[in-house]
Amino acid sequence: MLKRYILPFFILCVSSITGQTSSTSPEFEAQAIGGKAQIEQVLQTQLTLPKILLTGNFDLEVTTYFDLDSAGKAVNIKFEGLKNNNNNVLKSELTRMFSFLKFSKTLHLPNESRPYFLIFKLSTEKYNRYFKQKNKLNLKKPLPADSSYVIYTKADKSPEYFKNGDDGLAEFILSNIEYPKLAVEKSVEGTVVIEFVVETNGYLTGIIVKQPLGAGCTEEALKLIKETKWQPAVSNNKFVRYRTTYPITFSLRNVSKDNSSSQLGQ
Numbered sequence: 574m575l576k577r578y579i580l581p582f583f584i585l586c587v588s589s590i591t592g593q594t595s596s597t598s599p600e601f602e603a604q605a606i607g608g609k610a611q612i613e614q615v616l617q618t619q620l621t622l623p624k625i626l627l628t629g630n631f632d633l634e635v636t637t638y639f640d641l642d643s644a645g646k647a648v649n650i651k652f653e654g655l656k657n658n659n660n661n662v663l664k665s666e667l668t669r670m671f672s673f674l675k676f677s678k679t680l681h682l683p684n685e686s687r688p689y690f691l692i693f694k695l696s697t698e699k700y701n702r703y704f705k706q707k708n709k710l711n712l713k714k715p716l717p718a719d720s721s722y723v724i725y726t727k728a729d730k731s732p733e734y735f736k737n738g739d740d741g742l743a744e745f746i747l748s749n750i751e752y753p754k755l756a757v758e759k760s761v762e763g764t765v766v767i768e769f770v771v772e773t774n775g776y777l778t779g780i781i782v783k784q785p786l787g788a789g790c791t792e793e794a795l796k797l798i799k800e801t802k803w804q805p806a807v808s809n810n811k812f813v814r815y816r817t818t819y820p821i822t823f824s825l826r827n828v829s830k831d832n833s834s835s836q837l838g839q
Contacts, residue, residue, distance in 0.1 A: 753789030
């Protein structure tokens, strides 16, 4: 069962800023593993802003500066551009978002102390215009969520698609796949393998392509996976983060003759 739920829109903008210090020059742009799409996926599915911001239109720009540890996680996070009474709550929530992300180290200077940066632009207006249909998953048998941010690969119960498990996921993909026109023209077939983390709220983050396929198939597989919702993994009677993979196989045998309704074979 899905429940309608509106989150404030959050657009991530990573860019250089004219006239600011060298720490916002292009070489200091933070490069998330999975790119900007990865960051946007995290923010769209995990961000919860303070209620006071939801009572009216808001338009904020927040610059974050941070270093990276050996695992590519953001540390020593600092904020610029917050000038109201909601600073502490907003800082806490944005800091929490970094727990879902990893970054590539792009600086290789000795004794480098200047931090990486990201600029967040938050706007109610943009959200309402672009994410009107945002839904929140109503989890079956809700449990407390593990707060350690540890990612499991084994658990007492593995995650499953929220509606009828594996069969429901296969049905969802078969019903929504659009075999890329270029792949049909070039007779491209094969399997895209996608790795991802099922979060404790049933949405996905950490989406990485482990085995790509050309002619638009990888992009189509990513689009579908991002639309899925899951019942989270369970360990010690708590919902936990769980890393898993899923293969999506493209087969021309399942493409209709007029290509007006393409299907994907498992």
